[in-house]
Amino acid sequence: DAGITQSPRHKVTETGTPVTLRCHQTENHRYMYWYRQDPGHGLRLIHYSYGVKDTDKGEVSDGYSVSRSKTEDFLLTLESATSSQTSVYFCAISEDEISTEAFFGQGTRLTVV
């Protein structure tokens, strides 16, 4: 997988607690994305980043925040986890406006109990 590491790979957390997922890339790609995947919904875009400190909302951004203080790291924070945020979260990167192909991490399985 193209130099993308997601951590943790699995997490169980309690309702109401904050959770941070990390995506780290070694490709120096400009664009980074967070998606969630749920049965019957495919992948839905949560937030994405087009540069350091430049982020934008996706389709399902409520309850999530992101930060990108360095090119290589993109953090996704669930401010107060709810059971509806139980999902598999994928980070993706893409290089620039020309190539636009996205490379995906292995995913983080999050369970909120």
Added chain:
Amino acid sequence: SQQGEEDPQALSIQEGENATMNCSYKTSINNLQWYRQNSGRGLVHLILIRSNEREKHSGRLRVTLDTSKKSSSLLITASRAADTASYFCATAAIYNFNKFYFGSGTKLNVKP
């Protein structure tokens, strides 16, 4: 939302047959991409077709794009058991083409 929708949701074929999956979307696009996901893994890029292209080939893959109908199809010829996976289309908006929206996918099962 300009999310793509794949059809059918599931497809089961015998090895050696061709598999065709369709994707429809809602708004004008810069490009459309197809990805494969093996069970429990991340997505892998297969092929990209731009809005000014009508057909593209890559190995056993053939993709068509009809912007007037806002639809695309992915054809896998001479399928193999290893092609068993879920396939997703992703669209990139004409005004923000680094923001990808995925459909719900087609689950392909190729029986040996």
